Amino acid sequence: xxxxxxxxxxxxxxxxxxxxxxxxxxxxxxxxxxxxxxxxxxxxxxxxxxxxxxxxxxxxxxxxxxxxxxxxxxxxxxxxxxxxxxxxxxxxxxxxxxxxxxxxxxxxxxxxxxxxxxxxxxxxxxxxxxxxxxxxxxxxxxxxxxxxxxxxxxxxxxxxxxxxxxxxxxxxxxxxxxxxxxxxxxxxxxxxxxxxxxxxxxxxxxxxxxxxxxxxxxxxxxxxxxxxxxxxxxxxxxxxxxxxxxxxxxxxxxxxxxxxxxxxxxxxxxxxxxxxxxxxxxxxxxxxxxxxxxxxxxxxxxxxxxxxxxxxxxxxxxxxxxxxxxxxxxxxxxxxxxxxxxxxxxxxxxxxxxxxxxxxxxxxxxxxxxxxxxxxxxxxxxxxxxxxxxxxxxxxxxxxx
Amino acid sequence: xxxxxxxxxxxxxxxxxxxxxxxxxxxxxxxxxxxxxxxxxxxxxxxxxxxxxxxxxxxxxxxxxxxxxxxxxxxxxxxxxxxxxxxxxxxxxxxxxxxxxxxxxxxxxxxxxxxxxxxxxxxxxxxxxxxxxxxxxxxxxxxxxxxxxxxxxx
Numbered sequence: 390x391x392x393x394x395x396x397x398x399x400x401x402x403x404x405x406x407x408x409x410x411x412x413x414x415x416x417x418x419x420x421x422x423x424x425x426x427x428x429x430x431x432x433x434x435x436x437x438x439x440x441x442x443x444x445x446x447x448x449x450x451x452x453x454x455x456x457x458x459x460x461x462x463x464x465x466x467x468x469x470x471x472x473x474x475x476x477x478x479x480x481x482x483x484x485x486x487x488x489x490x491x492x493x494x495x496x497x498x499x500x501x502x503x504x505x506x507x508x509x510x511x512x513x514x515x516x517x518x519x520x521x522x523x524x525x526x527x528x529x530x531x532x533x534x535x536x537x538x539x540x541x542x543x544x545x546x547x548x549x550x551x552x553x554x555x556x557x558x559x560x561x562x563x564x565x566x567x568x569x570x571x572x573x574x575x576x577x578x579x580x581x582x583x584x585x586x587x588x589x590x591x592x593x594x595x596x597x598x599x600x601x602x603x604x605x606x607x608x609x610x611x612x613x614x615x616x617x618x619x620x621x622x623x624x625x626x627x628x629x630x631x632x633x634x635x636x637x638x639x640x641x642x643x644x645x646x647x648x649x650x651x652x653x654x655x656x657x658x659x660x661x662x663x664x665x666x667x668x669x670x671x672x673x674x675x676x677x678x679x680x681x682x683x684x685x686x687x688x689x690x691x692x693x694x695x696x697x698x699x700x701x702x703x704x705x706x707x708x709x710x711x712x713x714x715x716x717x718x719x720x721x722x723x724x725x726x727x728x729x730x731x732x733x734x735x736x737x738x739x740x741x742x743x744x745x746x747x748x749x750x751x752x753x754x755x756x757x758x759x760x761x762x763x764x765x766x767x768x769x770x771x772x773x774x775x776x777x778x779x780x781x782x783x784x785x786x787x788x789x790x
Numbered sequence: 791x792x793x794x795x796x797x798x799x800x801x802x803x804x805x806x807x808x809x810x811x812x813x814x815x816x817x818x819x820x821x822x823x824x825x826x827x828x829x830x831x832x833x834x835x836x837x838x839x840x841x842x843x844x845x846x847x848x849x850x851x852x853x854x855x856x857x858x859x860x861x862x863x864x865x866x867x868x869x870x871x872x873x874x875x876x877x878x879x880x881x882x883x884x885x886x887x888x889x890x891x892x893x894x895x896x897x898x899x900x901x902x903x904x905x906x907x908x909x910x911x912x913x914x915x916x917x918x919x920x921x922x923x924x925x926x927x928x929x930x931x932x933x934x935x936x937x938x939x940x941x942x943x944x
Contacts (some may be wrong), residue, residue: 487837488837512839601838601905652922652924653923654840654906675903678922707903754901
């Protein structure tokens, strides 16, 4: 999601940060890469970076010791990262490299979630969340996002600031996998929650989706768009999108007919970004055992999309991220497996023409390295990932275009 | 989620015609990767529902193949530390050998793009088949058959 730099203060913040932290810069391509100090401790992972409307960067992560897992965050100021603050901790969490906590931030407050193992069922877990209304300046008690009361898999959450301080939360909901004969499939659900965490409305967006791919959402000029990996009755698992237009969700439509037929889990969800009427979606597929990352763009808030642009094939294992810059250019993050594994950013102009590629860091194809996450503020892209070369630790970098 | 196919009576009497060479002890060690056996390598994860569904089939098949030149081994897709991997495998009811990451590296295995994925490796550790998604016993036996590993039924 784009967070334009809209004030002199924000621009000053970026400048001061570059001045005070400027080390280890230099990169291939056109983007100026800067590795930032990380506020996350050793044994941290599962990080996300997100920005609010003012262009302030927030970093969240999970740290683990032998006793428990802790979800924490820090805000980047002009001087340094804030002292990390704990959102929640527990010894009954489901901690997973592909399905991990999200943090949503806007002017009205924050929302964060984590996954907690259900009392019943070894592989069943609930989505737990805390809300932080800015006017109360305190986190609410934890609450379960879904209301089914069924011990099943719930996860792969995406969050999006919505109207009047509410938050749109989208998740995969396994309630139907425990009901019916034959048992049902994983579903895609969404709900709107107010600042206190109360459920304002809830929908089932798709009755049969892929079990273990991330969801992604973004706010267009005409409303939110949610993208996800579908699952047809013939086990075709292509990327679909649905939009909330004037209070009703549109019939889910494929972004492209990849026809990737697999009776399994790619563990590789799509990523959507939006700025006003412009939308970009990147995703991974591997039809015919050929890995491929594709990108489509829209100029009508996701009503229609361009033909796909191949970002990379076959030297990738996916793990994509997408942002739109203030310049209208689109940046896609992905894992390059040409020689080992690298986190790279590919940049495209508004017409989809390739501009450049920037190598951010060496990484690992290992699952423990997780999914790199990107966020845009103005024409800068913040990236976070987990370095597993020694003790796992969350890293952060910024690329200025 | 589809339920695993239960083996029929005839399938329960399956015997591979090639003779018994060895029965591996747990866990597989590096030295045992060139033991002349074919390997069925199943990538699983605790959070992968179809992986969990096919585990009982692999358990049963591994028992039937115990005295053959084909062994079934598993790999934790998540690459958790060894101790945690074995703990998870135990919780999932996995009764066949779970490879260490070192052995996976030695076999030259590349992590799959999809879970579950099952590879058939020749005795020289060449990937002879890549079976994507949840497999039935029949699927596995057919993959073996395509390699000339004929199966007799009583």
